[in-house]
Amino acid sequence: MDTILHPIKHFLHCATPQSWVDEAVKPANLPTLLNDHLVCELKAAQSAMFLIRRYAVDATSAKALLEWLAPYEKFTYRQEGNWQDLPKCKLNKSMMAKSDSPYSQNLIDKMVLLIKEELHHFYQVLEMMDIYAIEYTNISSSRYAKGLLTHCKTHEPDALIDKLICGAYIEARSCERFAKIAPHLDPKLGEFYTSLLRSEARHYQDYLTLATDIAQIDIAPRIAFFGEREAELISTHDSDFKFHSGVPCAAINSAEQSLKAASF
Template sequence: MDNHSHIKEHFEDYNDVLFDATPPSWASRVTQDLELLLIDHAHCERKAAQTAMTLIYRFPEQPFVSSLSKLVREEMVHFEQVIKHLKRRKKTYRSLKPSEYGAFMGKMINKDPKHFLIDTLIIAAIIEARSCERMAMISDYLDGDLKRFYQRLHDAEKRHCIQYLHFAQQCSIESIQSKINEFSQQESHWLNQKSHLVRFHSPHGSD
């Protein structure tokens, strides 16, 4: 898809992407089991890198592939940093059943080539936005090195969210705001399920 958009959207804050906020009680609950939370977080960073790598592979002609390459490296550095925090707590990175959040978000992507890239970029932005919001919230319930780690990570993930939104708008001849609204409302509906699962993107409906 050509980079021919004449729309000049200004995306500045990830909170503008989210339909609603995660309740603080979610953060209070999941931080009671830091081992599971950190293991799942490591998987999230790995998956984020994989998403960007897949976009580079499938759309090599896009002007933002170099930026995606940098994003991949940053996500893998974050992955390594989470692993280090696990090791400091004498915990081991391992396989972990996901929350199904990613699978749900992926189902919203229209497989038609006319929509696939834009939808994928918007979904990636919403996932980054939710991650960013929850990192900020989690940091309020932590202290020491882990608190500072999540505060630093928050800034990087915010940048990734805004990047994905700009990439999506570059690929579209129309404003992407209506799609952002549609996807974020569905994301909110899924997260408002009742669940006691400890995952970075677990539902918060019971909190």
Template sequence: MYQDLLAPIKQFLHCETPQQWIDHAQKPQNLQVLLTDHMICELKAAQTAMWLIRKYAVDKASGDALLAWLKPFEEFIYKKNGSFAELAKANKLTKSIVPKANSAYGQDLIDKMVLLIKEELHHFYQVLEIMEARDIPYQNITAGRYAKGMMRHVKTHEPETLIDKLICGAYIEARSCERFAKLAPFLDDELHKFYVSLLRSEARHYQDYLTLAEQIAGKDISDRVALFGQVEAELISSPDEDFKFHSGCPVSGS
């Protein structure tokens, strides 16, 4: 029922998730790390979007409001402060976001990224809710190689830095969508329904990132899109000893 939604994503990505990763991810003993890393990925996605808005698009007061919005979630993840009940009330942006007077990137970046942050934090809470219901405690885990592996190829001068980061964002969101769809049929009914429910927003996030990259570049960026597609596919298809939501092909014992 969601094949039409996935068709452009499959065309965008340079490889599918390996079956070895699906086989590993569906094992009950890996559910805790799968859900924990998924939850952290939702926060990281919100942080990335917030960083883009604060650096490129808004005034200081708006930037401070964005920081305050994410703070309860960051406190929970990094310092284990706060509670499940408190986070239920936290996903609210209390002030309007005002563009910088000299911002060249416009309201479109702000609108798309603010919506993305709101949705990613909602997904964060939904994962935490599932973990709470299943008595799966939150424990700190190390970051995988995936995002860093792509960021190594980001150019260091503007506007190419911004364009490359937006392209990376598109691939991360597209892979998340593809992986939710691939894994969902192998999970229990609750997780199956939850992962399918995420597909539409993840697909839109990928499109938003790619559209922004093309708009800001104002020129053909297909070579950069292709480069990051190759890098992303290598990270997904090559052996990886560290199992995470965006990890590569599990090796024996990982």
């Protein structure tokens, strides 16, 4: 595990606060944790699909990608379909790369694999929810991803590079948090989260490699910029507890009450 986590800890600009870990492992928060994790897996797949459709493939391939994810989206947003049927949904067409894009095939290769793995994780989270008798409910998004993406540039190829850097940070943080909470959860759930570390670490590396290859210039300052923004989101107060949320307000209120009590 240390081999997997060492580069991620070096990449991230701050560690997850212990107060978030304390909140995440409370049994009362397990439904929120798993429901949000489920949606995060779908959004990770959707983000990768967007990159392929926007930058790498022809119209027919783009349509095939939409059809691939449609059953997952219908289940998540409309609660339509049987979740146990989702593994039957496959990508039924080879992706045709745009001929005018030198990085299309590399983007396709890495992102299609990522989508497959994220959708598999989506199904695995549903299995965990079934084991722990947690019902799926619609859940609002946290501020995290939007808080990163709002800083992306709007002109190309900088916009693509920024989105890839954001993807790297999201995957790296997910990996770090899985490792943080796994030892404190029920063994079966802890084992599941530990099993995700290797793929999440590879996803972060794939995003970063794509960003570096496409840029063909030194993007270290841009990576550092997003690292600082990501750390701000993780280390500042957050009233909405989610998988990628910041310092829980409950922990802050508790600390303030302790200080007041100590002052008397």
